[in-house]
């Protein structure tokens with residue numbers, strides 16, 4: 001109770017001193033809250049968390065909200081850091097431990113068993129008067145789509161590094177994604193307690209590999225086993241954790257003094273001066289201040305002035321603050337929380353272009369769908385403008401449908417608190433939406449979407465943009481990568497097929513990177529996914545969550561096909577259905593073209609271009625697309641092809657479906673005639689292994705048709721960087737574990753599709769034909 005009152009008091013002070021008003025008038029909030037009774041449900045998954053006041057949850061000021069994510073390489077300590085954050089913020093009462101499998105954010109059973117984070121869970125908590133919504137982003141490469149989507153929802157991110165390894169492959173990938181979405185970041189060098197941890201090495205790798213300018217806000221006191229705490233460079237204080245405290249809550253902050261810490265003080269003063277110069281270089285306002293009043297003595301510059309400038313630089317993304325600590329040993333996490341509130345942006349500090357089109361109306365992104373047995377689909381939403389209330393209708397732009405939210409919850413890992421309304425900047429969890437899928441854009445009504453679309457169009461005209469305004473209204477638009485693996489899935493009995501179909505439908509709404517197809521030849525259901533682990537997890541979830549024991553066929557790589565020369569073909573289709581004759585003759589040419597895309601380039605010869613109706617054009621294009629889905633060698637999609645229409649003669653009354661069918665057959669004929677090539681997915685591979693195990697790892701990679709580009713030294717480890725065909729990576733994690741006694745880590749990421757050599761290709765073809 002007391003701590004809650006204190007938070008309120010802090011908040012009050014902030015409100016009056018900032019004279020800030022949220023998107024919504026506060027008297028309006030109070031009025032609606034009066035009408036709605038404070039309603040906290042108890043029972044499974046609902047919680048009356050101690051000290052929580054529902055009013056406090058729903059009326060948070062936008063400027064005090066931080067929507068952040070934690071991004072990291074696998075095993076850098078993201079989950080451990082999250083757990084510590086939740087503990088110090090007071091929302092968990094004991095420290096979870098990933099190694100024991102009892103953490104709050106990794107609540108899915110599979111995650112517990114595997115010790116990795118698969119699904120993003122949004123967690124809400126407060127820290128010193130700020131509301132922090134933390135989106136837990138997955139680190140595994142099979143789940144990059146989830147990372148991408150989360151980045152759209154975040155306003156800022158914390159990049160967690162293993163201080164003994166510096167920048168690793170996956171961090172680099174996620175860092176680039178964060179650059180793409182312009183997400184301001186701070187860095188946390190974790191595992192400072194680990195043998196081999198090096199602050200300088202990690203900072204250098206941020207500079208070199210991420211091409212970022214690190215702003216050192218702290219220095220470690222000791223490294224490895226000797227790590228005791230950190231120095232706050234901005235305030236020139238030392239923070240030491242009580243070695244007898246088993247949860248790290250107890251630490252002291254003391255100014256560095258000439259008497260007691262002469263060496264540390266000297267180092268800190270030098271680091272502070274360097275930081276001031278660095279910030280002055282990046283920020284003109286700060287440069288004026290420093291040169292004007294403090295040029296003689298930087299020591300006189302107040303910490304707050306430096307913090308304000310650091311905040312501007314972080315938001316401008318011209319440099320990135322760096323902090324350090326050890327989540328596992330409970331050191332350095334509280335200052336990280338302070339830095340999150342101090343340097344990362346509030347929702348209103350991000351410039352989302354689309355906000356102006358909604359003029360305060362609801363606009364939200366459904367970034368995660370979960371299926372709950374009792375409550376049905378739960379949809380996590382980031383609210384960008386307006387507000388959400390339970391018992392109201394919303395309009396889904398992607399699905400072009402209107403549906404009703406029955407209840408509104410605030411997510412606290414796997415516990416949820418029922419609330420009466422939620423305003424812009426927040427993360428909400430809604431119950432009742434049956435059709436909304438991950439990635440959908442939600443607005444208050446169809447007319448609101450139309451009004452926004454009109455405004456967007458006007459704006460578009462002004463800026464002479466060509467984008468389709470409906471597309472611009474869609475917030476996610478995350479590119480869904482093509483799946484690289486597939487396998488058949490069978491229910492335990494034919495009678496269970498509808499149950500399996502239902503389970504797969506639900507899972508697809510949650511995870512758009514999962515594709516489900518029907519094999520036209522065998523009639524079997526085929527799962528297509530982003531990786532071995534992805535398919536395994538889906539299989540596991542069908543069993544656990546839907547009670548279905550399914551059988552998976554062998555995992556197969558999604559190959560592609562290409563043609564090597566130009567070919568021409570003609571075909572005629574003549575069919576009478578009922579009393580209608582359908583007659584069409586087509587002549588076309590297929591030629592190779594380097595596009596690295598599955599979308600065929602479609603061209604029209606000058607002789608036909610003029611007199612083709614729109615409907616015939618569409619029918620032609622549909623036919624081309626459908627033929628390219630099934631190449632002649634393996635039935636895999638055809639990449640890098642251009643198709644030119646030379647002639648299309650249509651008998652009056654012929655349906656467009658028949659035109660498409662004829663085009664498709666004709667193109668398949670052409671593709672069959674051409675010289676062909678199989679393309680296989682090639683992966684970027686990075687293996688980190690201790691010196692002693694390098695040789696067996698290299699020998700194994702040679703057998704996997706691996707192509708080593710570089711072997712770097714990273715302290716006592718070797719980092720092998722290269723390419724390996726996806727087909728050769730199956731079961732790699734198990735093999736690597738055995739080869740290196742579990743000491744190695746690796747990251748795999750799709751690089752591109754490359755032509756197979758003739759020998760490998762013929763082996764594959766004979767295997768496939770032997771199988772079929």
Ligand SMILES: Nc1nc2c(ncn2[C@@H]2O[C@H](COP(=O)(O)OP(=O)(O)OP(=O)(O)O)[C@@H](O)[C@H]2O)c(=O)[nH]1
Pocket residue numbers: 072073074075076077078079080081098099115116117118138139140190191192193194325326327328329
């Ligand atoms: N020495 C040391 N080990 C740590 C620290 N933080 C985490 N670890 C250990 O590192 C391993 C990975 O930690 P996690 O927190 O699961 O890492 P993660 O980044 O969430 O991993 P994924 O979910 O697989 O991406 C666990 O064995 C932790 O105990 C730290 O500060 N110091």
